[in-house]
Amino acid sequence: MLGTLKKPFIAIVVFIVFITAVRLVWTNYLTTTDYAKAPAAQDGVLDLRNFSFTGHQTLQLKGEWTFYPSVLLVSGAGSDNGNAPAAQAEKVFVPDLWDGYFPQDGSAFHYGTYRLQIRLDQETKQTFAMKISRIGNASSVYVNGQLLASSGHPSSDPGKHQAQNVPYTVTIPAGSPTLDLVIEVSHDAGKGGIERAIRFGTVDAIQQRNSLLVGLQLLLCVILFINALYGVILRLLSSNKGLSYFAFFMIFTLFSVLISDDRLLFQWFHMGDAWEIKIVYLTYIGVNAFMCLLINSLFPSRVPKVTTHIIAFCWTLYALFILISPSSYIQATSKLLLVLGLTSVILGGHILRRAIQQKEDVIFLLLACIGIGINILWSAFMHLSPENELIHYPFDLIFALLAFAAFWFKRFFHAIDQSLLLAGKLQLEDKRKDEFLVNTSHELRNPLQGISTMLQVILDDQSHPVHPKQQERVEIIKKVSSRMSFMLDDLIDITRLKEQTIPLEIKPVRLQSVVSGVLDMIKVMLDGKPVQLRADIEDTFPAVQADEQRVIQILFNLLHNAVKFTDKGFITVRAVRKGPMAEVQVEDTGIGIPEEALLQIFHPYEQADNHFKRASGGFGLGLSICRQLVELHGGTITAESSLGEKTLFRFTLPLGDGNPAEEDFQPSSLTNLSVPLDEIAAAAEPPVERGISPNESGAPACRLLIVDDDAVNLNVLAQMLETEGYVIDAVTSAELALAETKRQRYDLVITDVMMPHMSGYELTELIRERFNISELPILLLTARVRTEDILTGFRAGANDYVKKPVDAWELKARVHALTQLKTSIDDRLRMESAWLQSQIQPHFLFNTLNSIAALGMIDFNKMQTLLDEFSNYLRLSFDFKNASPLVPLEHELSLVRSYVYIEKERFGSRLTVVWNIESGIDILIPPLSIQPLVENAIKHGLLSRNRGGTVSVNVCRLAEMVDISIIDDGGGMDKDYLSQLLTYSNRSSSRSGIGLININRRLMQQFGTGLDIQSSLDQGTCVSFQIPYQKG
Template identity: 40%
Template sequence: MFNFQYVKIKKLLFVFIILLMLTGIRMIWIAYQMGPDQPTAHQGVLDLRNYELSENQTLILGGEWDFFPEVLWVPQSEELSQDRRMLVQVPKKENEDVPYPFGTYRLKILLPPDIERVYGIRVQSSEMVSKLFINGRQIVDTGQATHQGQVLPYTALFSADQEDIDIVLQVSNFQSLSTVGIEKSIKFGFADSVINEQKFDEALQVIVAVVLVLHGFGTVYIYFFFKSKKDVSYFTAVLFCMTLATLVEDSKVLLQWLPLNYEWFMRLIKLSYLGVAFFLLQFVKEFLSVDKKDKVVKGTAIFYGVYALVVLIMPLQSNMLVLIFLSFLVLYIVIFVSLLVFSPGFHEKGEVPWLVFSSLCMLSSATWGLIKTYVWPTLPYYPFDIILSFFGVAAFWFKCFFMTTTRVEELVTELKKADKAKDDFLANSSHELRNPLNAIINIAQTVLDSDKASLGQENKKNLELLITVSRRMSFMLNDLLDVTRLKENGMRIQPKSVKVQAVTVGVIDMLKFLMEGKPIQMVSDISDSFPPVWADKDRLVQILFNLLHNAVKYTNEGTIVVQARMENEMAVIHVKDSGIGIDEEMQKKVFDPYERGDLNSLDIGGGLGLGLSICQQLVALHGGTIAVHSVPHQGSDFYFTLPFAENSIEEQVKEEGISELCLADERKDDRVSSSNIQPITGEKARILAVDDDPINLKVLSSVLSSRQYEVMTAMSGKEALSLLDQLEYDLVITDVMMPNMSGYELTENIRKRYSILELPILLLTARSQPEDVATGFAAGANDYVMKPLNALELKARTQALIDFKLAIGDRLRMEAALLQAQIQPHFLFNALNTIASLSTIDTSRMVSLLEHFGQYLRASFDLKNLQKFVPLENELQLLRSYLYIEKERFGDRLQIHWEVDQQLKVEIPPLSIQPLVENAVKHGVLQRARGGTVRIKIVDYVAYTEISIKDDGVGMSEKRVEQVLGRQNDLARGIGLFNTNRRLQQLYGEGLQIRSVVNEGTEVCFTIPRK
């Protein structure tokens, strides 16, 4: 009870504050327009001798005027008799002192001395015909006293060259039952002030009319384009009538464009206000939809209808009817506001207060209109109540629109969630049902195959039916899973060149079990010369399977044929049947999910209606379209398009297949037993853990921290890539779901620098769906671990991948050492022949050559070559021995230029320089008859050491460079470069840089980063 009273008081307080605010604004406007206290006339005289009239001010000529009833006096005639003189109040609506149809008003204005100006006088009353005389001179004549005159207000300008102004105003009113009392104020002032005030008032009315018209356009748009209810049309009518009423009141702007006589002018005013009240009533009725108010609404509507007839039929009406009409208008607005304010949803609906505000503005405008008409006729025109009222209505509609839009968005979100929940439920149910369903099929098939002799005919049929139904159900489950994946855009195709003929025959064989018991023949009518298409073979099988399955399902007898043709450089594949056909209405929605044809003609249930929808989406993934042409009771023709496979693409596919086989064989040969492999140097294996959650990083560090591992952490993919530039790592463990750069993207970026053999990657994922796992492996991951992490599993997979990486690294080093140790026989023979020849020519050179030859052999078989790094001096010692031997052999044909800092201390991978120099000697300078020069340059920079081997030999083409680094040549040549390049990439992320020009020479360089 207390809460109800509190809410009630709160509502009343809201109404009181709004009304107080509206009244306060109006009073400020009145004070501004009317100015300070103005003098009034007494005994027919207005004394302005001691009053300073400002340039922007107008005076109301109010007070006591002389009035001579039933006399139309002209100043040039004899003076009026004072016996007939009356003093009347001007302005005044109902003046009992002037119950006459015509008469003469007179006012004398006393001006300050020595002021000669142009003055203006504005007469706003338009119900009477009048003549205006100033100082005996006629200024305005609006018509004859006994005839109809104009109904427009008018402004007269005149100059005064004397100290008083004599105003004589003849008035008459034979058009209505009212008297000739002056109802509206007469304004006086300097000419500019009077004219500016007139223009200002007219501009205000036009502005209000424009605002109303703009609102009207908006409501008309809403009504016609959004098919709104009747309340919008009623409100549009309210706006139209209110615009009309605004333009015919006060300054009567409309009459300047549309001249009307007095009678029709009065009818227009009353009908416009009548329309406002009537259509506002209908709007309230439609908006509130309260049945118990219908009698009141109908009664009021009848009253308005009768009043409209009175206005149209009778020449002029009494003011009493106008008063009753306006009273009903105000009363109904009050009722409307009360219903809104005290309605239960006032504080529950955010849009209702705007409508209450609008209603209160209309209430204020109507109330002050009554006050101006019957109590205070000198009030200035006030436009803001009407403007605020309709702005409130606009705010109400906008609020309704935005609330509706928000609600629709919420409903859409809820529907999407419900749809997603439904899809997840179907997918989960499908997963759960597949295993028991497969068990049913397998057990039934086993019983049917093993006990066929002992089973009766009826039991055999039942088992066959059980297997058939189970297989149908299996198809339904597969369709549900496919629909879910397609909705989530989780289905990816892997197109390649596919022979449609072979796929079609295979699908027909798969569907033979469905035709048992039906006189149906399935035929493939595709020419053997039909070119292959560019499609995912598995998805093409699924498309044809669904279409043929659908054809079998809706065909009781006849033929099903698969045909193919070429059209617009696309393959068009048809699946035609002689079944029950599809009507035109069903053809429009046959590819929609869960749409099924006529099930009455089917012996077994028609499925879920997903097969054709899946076909449409799968065809779209291939860039094609699918359609149907069907005639009921004659059959259907489903046809879809696929792109053709180009010859170049087909050849590329074959080459890629051969390449993949070679790569697989190569990897197979590279496998090395890696049980308990540890770094030869005894260093810890370095792991890079990447996760945006510091807690997860802490867990990983805790689990993997031991004497075997050194764990480095990064909280983003960008940071991880930066760390990979600084240090060498043996394993990367990364979370899949990370902001900005996902684990998949990080894996792809790492694979641009390191192969799957050189740096293993272990993914941490919360999902084990096949598509998620496949995505990880496609990005280049070596393995994955499910969250939440199991410490034993994580350690086992980590150790396995590190062992794998170390084994690959050891193999590369062993390969380099083995290549170096396998000294070619012709090199030995040539060296020995050189030694033998020197024994007879120069024994000292022979001894020196023997020493270098021995050093070369010792360095080639040194176990240090199996280490990860060796001092630069060791590599240079081997290189000097090799070059000394070759120099003795070839003499001046081989020139060596050294640019090496002897004080440089740096460690490099073993056998990383000598193979490059040997390649420059054998395949570079010695290929020329004149020989050439090999330049060995080692420069130490701040961040790295650069090693460069340059020769001026025969050079290589770009294609040859790619073959050398890609190991696409024979093993006898270039394997040293290939091995060195792979080891450098594994260690530093960057391999050899080769710049070569045919017949000009080759430069091979690489960098060793500073530790």
């Protein structure tokens, strides 16, 4: 802290010593304009006989004057009490206030006359003058009975009194050795009298002194005005509020100079005493308020905003009071002005102190404030005693302005230095970035080229032909490496263009052939979009002078950009003549570009919108490369767009001298361009669906759904997982993935996180609305593995994630783990279903066997039928089909019929079963999905009552669905029990509870809908479910 304050403290001391020394020099200079031994008045007479006057020196009319209180000797004879003027004469010392010479009657209005006899040499021929600074607020000067000058209109009548307190000069006619000086004064506001000494001397001396002091005041005003003017100009050019505060601070300081000392403003404009008082108060209000606001704007956040707002509000309120109040009320608030001014000064000092503590460079601003403060202190000291003459001293304020200017310039040059430093760093970093990109691109390009070459060797080796499946995989790898090479070419090109090291092979180029070839390249990238590609170029259109390879690159980049952002409509390429140039137009009906982004899209690494960038991918280099290549050819490129409608790119190329001869025209081989056809084909690869035969164990293969908006990635993932024996379905959007999960049953969903329109997170949440985390596992592919990204995936409902780029062994291991988990859960569900059916209650077996034995003694035929149904029931209950996910409807109904027949034989007329089975419905349903419902209806719905009841088994087709319902007229259930029937909290209540939960879960997993149970006490129960109509 001491080290921080040491240097500013030294600077402050030096500055104070300096401006004090300048003031002393100024004071010493002024003493040379005064007579060294000037006489003083005695007993109302100033004897200047034998006094030698010069043309540059003056003297003060100090000493004993004759004063007549409440008497105007010349303009109004007599006094208030009628006594003779001589009887009221008082000897007073001038300059001084007249307060002690009037009765204390509470009146603010007083008047009187000052008189002084000046004796000069008889032979003097000089012309004399007087400078009157401050006498009351109305005065008139008479010399030898002649009115020579006045300020306002003094009067003994308050109604006729006219106040105007401005300094003025009185020129005295020559020729008289004795000057009878009479000054009539009236005053209506507080203290009055001759407050400051009157200067007397020759006319030349008085004028010389006046010119010097007024000139210095005007010089200071000009300096302040210039500062205010450039503050206003800079404010108009920027949004910095501090410049406004600075301009207003300078303006109000200028006014403070004009209303003090010689009060030049009131000498120029006579506006009445009331408005003069208002202007004085408003000026000092403005100086204090804007000084505080200026310091706060220079060092924000040093004090709470509410503090500055409160002070600004107080100043504003006080200013409004000044504007609407009479002058008598205004002058009564002078102490409030002082308090508010001190508050602003204290707040400004506090802000500066905080800035110094935080090592801000505020020394020049601090010196400016000290200069203003010292000026205020000297002014206050000079006002303490009438003996002190009020002389304008501008140099404190000039030094303060210079310090303030130094503060601004230092900040300005510091900002320039910082800008230059940062610019240098940015240029260095930009150069390093370019070098890094070029070096990296070259380093990656060589191994990529080697990979592509070796892959091509494998494909071309006829002596060792590869298997078709392996050949397809090798081609996909080659396409991926070609795409990477294409991206590296962009990085190298943008750097070479910046360094201007790309050579052009200029020759006649036919746009018709080039456009046709590029459109064929682009067609495979449409990926099934309903977009038409058009070429509108006349066969007779002349050739252009250009580098054919670069023209193809320009067109490919523009068309590739159009394809990415056009979902339907058309993409058209036109060519028209524009004088010596050919204008090529590429128009699409895509999503358009915002108007504010049109100027940015041709800059490197810039794209129109973050959403477009995420949807399309890439570095944003294509359009920048186009612009620079076009400019290398001497042309221009522009873009026009309407957001949501279309985009039109125009670029120009110089026309050739004529069409090249057909026999000389040999189009370049497109396969040798920097735009690889393999990469294009890979990008346009359609979504794949591959089926794998059941594995060697005979179990069906797991079906996987892969979701990625990049067709190449889909092919790579599919090929990677096919070798593991999975059935692969691949789609390119989250919307298609949702549709597939409704159409097909999957064991695992693998989805990319970043996809256009709907992210992988949102897809996961939508899938979880139908399948829980064990019924359909989800594996996320993400390029970011920060904690927040992983948590977002798990919160959405994902089971696991794999970081991109994908490692094949890691992906296979995680897929294997998740599919094994899903298979284990499915097996457990099937085994639970089979176990439920196999748990035939012992008393059911005993009762059935007893019924068979009883019928053997009564009715052999019925016994035989019951034995057959019981045998069928046992066979179907232990059938291995029960472990399958779906069985034919007739298989399930056969089991139900056998069970119902056995129960009817046991309970006779207590049980009635109605069959409503629509014919021709041949579908597959989950095993053991109807029989447990019928068993539950008979045992818990009907036989719990002595009178029994009726059970209705219904199967009917409703449009594309099959409705299966079991209805009984038994005891029913209350709402509380019904609400918990399908929850896991009810599993332990009974075997039927377990059965219903199992059936409901299997239906939800297979078809997306579960059981619908409607029941009321004593009103029966209806249990139903619906499945899609698909023939088994």
